[in-house]
Amino acid sequence: MRRFATMCAAAAIALMVMACNQSPDNHDADVKAIQHDEAQWNQDFVSKDADKLMSHYADDAILMGPGRLASSGKDSIRNIVKEMVFDPAMTPKFHPSKVEIAKSGDMAYTQGSYTMTMTDPQSKQVLKDHGSYVTTYRKQPDGTWKVVTDIATSEVPLAASALAPANKN
Numbered sequence: 340m341r342r343f344a345t346m347c348a349a350a351a352i353a354l355m356v357m358a359c360n361q362s363p364d365n366h367d368a369d370v371k372a373i374q375h376d377e378a379q380w381n382q383d384f385v386s387k388d389a390d391k392l393m394s395h396y397a398d399d400a401i402l403m404g405p406g407r408l409a410s411s412g413k414d415s416i417r418n419i420v421k422e423m424v425f426d427p428a429m430t431p432k433f434h435p436s437k438v439e440i441a442k443s444g445d446m447a448y449t450q451g452s453y454t455m456t457m458t459d460p461q462s463k464q465v466l467k468d469h470g471s472y473v474t475t476y477r478k479q480p481d482g483t484w485k486v487v488t489d490i491a492t493s494e495v496p497l498a499a500s501a502l503a504p505a506n507k508n
Contacts, residue, residue, distance in 0.1 A: 369440045373447055373476060373484055377435055384431050387424040393417055397477055397485035405470065405493035423457075428465045431455040433472060447476040447484065453491060470494040 376395065383391040393413060396402075402410045402419060410416050423429050433453035440447045455468045475488040 370438045392420045397487045403490040426458050428458045445478045449474045
């Protein structure tokens with residue numbers, strides 16, 4: 340009987356140790372953290388602080404925006420962000436309609452819509468854009484989330500001149 344009690348106690352201790360080693364389900368907290376990050380990101384655009392804007396990106400991030408080649412890495416993305424903050428008309432706003440966290444808890448994505456006012460570099464005219472976006476996040480060792488892929492797709496039709504075939508004379 341003593342042997343049985345010892346085995347039960349050992350099993351109970353082992354189960355408690357295993358339960359303590361399992362990470363708690365952080366799904367809701369992770370969703371809130373990412374929603375908070377995107378709300379803060381919008382505020383960082385208002386402040387036009389390039390360093391704050393860059394703090395949302397992982398070192399190996401990729402940015403794909405309408406009318407631009409993909410930019411890979413923080414240095415490349417920083418150049419685009421600097422252009423954006425120097426444009427006095429630049430006012431992007433985005434809102435996630437969906438936040439999904441991977442079961443592993445280390446990757447997530449948001450999907451939503453955006454609006455943006457900006458200055459056209461060629462014509463110097465103020466343009467209004469709107470569209471949809473998908474942003475992929477990776478959880479960092481410190482528990483924060485950083486953007487690894489940021490993709491925006493404009494719903495504004497291209498100008499007719501942009502769609503016309505090039506003259507091949």
